Structure formats: C-alpha cells, structure tokens
Amino acid sequence: MRFDCEVAELNPDAVLQFVDVSVRRGSKTLLDKVSWTVEEDERWAVLGPNGAGKTTLLQIAAAVMHPTAGVAHVLGHRLGEVDVFELRPRIGLSSASIAQRIPNGERVLDVVVSAGYSVLGRWREAYGRADMRRASKLLERVGVGGLGERTYGTLSEGERQRVQIARALMTDPELLLLDEPAAGMDLGGREDLLHRLTRFAADPDAPASVLVTHHVEELPPGISHVMLLRDGAVVASGLARHVLTDAHLSATFGLPLHVLRRKGRWYARAV
Numbered sequence: 001m002r003f004d005c006e007v008a009e010l011n012p013d014a015v016l017q018f019v020d021v022s023v024r025r026g027s028k029t030l031l032d033k034v035s036w037t038v039e040e041d042e043r044w045a046v047l048g049p050n051g052a053g054k055t056t057l058l059q060i061a062a063a064v065m066h067p068t069a070g071v072a073h074v075l076g077h078r079l080g081e082v083d084v085f086e087l088r089p090r091i092g093l094s095s096a097s098i099a100q101r102i103p104n105g106e107r108v109l110d111v112v113v114s115a116g117y118s119v120l121g122r123w124r125e126a127y128g129r130a131d132m133r134r135a136s137k138l139l140e141r142v143g144v145g146g147l148g149e150r151t152y153g154t155l156s157e158g159e160r161q162r163v164q165i166a167r168a169l170m171t172d173p174e175l176l177l178l179d180e181p182a183a184g185m186d187l188g189g190r191e192d193l194l195h196r197l198t199r200f201a202a203d204p205d206a207p208a209s210v211l212v213t214h215h216v217e218e219l220p221p222g223i224s225h226v227m228l229l230r231d232g233a234v235v236a237s238g239l240a241r242h243v244l245t246d247a248h249l250s251a252t253f254g255l256p257l258h259v260l261r262r263k264g265r266w267y268a269r270a271v
Helices: 054-061 084-090 108-117 129-141 157-169 187-202 246-253
Strands: 016-025 028-038 043-047 069-074 091-094 175-179 208-213 225-230 233-239 257-262 265-270
Touching (some): 028 054, 054 175, 091 157, 108 129, 187 208, 225 246
Parallel strands (some): 043 208
Antiparallel strands (some): 016 028, 016 069
C-alpha cells in the first residue's frame, strides 16, 4: 500500500532530487522507484523497519552509491555526471560504515578535524589553529567537549555517535545526513542528543538535513518532513503531520499502530 502525500515537481536546484531511483543487487531490489525532493530549509526523517532501504537511500544522498536506474541529483549535480570526490566534502555524513573505518587509536580531536580533508585517520595533513578550535567547539556543541584528547577506541557507543556528528559538521556542509544518530545511547544520552538536534533544526543557518531511524520516538521536534519506506518502496512522503498517521505507520511496520504527538514529540504504540 502506498500513500502519496505530496507529488514533487522536478527541481534541479533542490538539495536532493531523486526521480524513480532504484537499486538492485542481483535478484534483490534494495530501492524501488523512489522519487524524493529535499529543499534547503527542510529537516527530513526517513523511517522504516530493518531492510527497508533506509541506509541505501542515504548512501545515494551521500554520493557514495549510484542508483541502478532512475536519476539522482545531489546539491544540483546529477550522479554519474559529476566528480563525487569534489561533491562529498560538501556533505556531512554520520553512519555506521564510517564508524567502522575510524582507527581505534585515533585522537578524538583528529577524528573531527580530519573531515576537512575527507580522510579517516590523520597522517601528514596540516591543520591550523582555526581548524582545531572549530573541531573543539563542535565537540562541545554535541555534548562531548571534554573528550578531545581521548582515543576513539576508548569511547562508549553513544560518545562515538556524537563524535561522528561533530565530524559531519566540520566542513560546514550544505547537506547533513545522520544514520541512526541515537543508536547505542541510553535514555539520558538519547534525550540530551535530541535536545541538541532540536536546537540545530531551529537554526535558520543550519544545512538541510536527513535523519534515519527505526523509531518515531527518536525524531527531534523540528523535523518538518518524513519519508516512510518498506521493502525498498515509499509508503508515504511529505509533511510530518500528514505522514505520521496510524494508517501510514501500520502499513510501514506491518502491524496495527497508534500514533501520538505531545509537545512536538512523536510516539507510536501497538494497538
């Protein structure tokens, strides 16, 4: 079942513009004709069960993966017709695929500052005092300001998530992509992070953002738009208040759900 809440016209100036994007690996379809537009001032969330295609969608948005079929514009450039190595520094990405590649012995401050060269692990790159100050301020902004001299391997899962977000913001990106930023956090850590993401979403100078999660409870107030995915296909997409309904969530997760909204936060419970 698919619910079309908004039908976007082709807009090459959008931050993201997907038209009938599909990704296939052998006989398996990871994404199935996904059309999606993200504007500069929008804060998106992508929800769905495991295997829905959320991470694949984000990898295309990050110019890490190309679609098998369809057209994907990222920051005004069509994938397949642009040098992705010039495009990627304009995109801030926090994901498990990056976390797995960060050396455990790397100093936290260097994990963040090395984003300026789009590398993982500091080698012979030269960074100025302004770069180091910015990295330190970003660590403070995400709530781990005292961990700059620690090594990445000594951090908890929640602390690593915050360091990744700081790294994603280091280059002052035009597009911010967060893949399950609250994963591995305890209740207090999650709520603190959501508070910080809420302030970020309210900043008119913040870049367009896309947050991927399994749980509506992890959506910070300020999320303006939502896409729901199931089996690689769009169930519903559009303004959050139109998409996050009992019918849409039930179709997405395959069981009867009741959706509540209180003080800007969303909650879902089985019926």
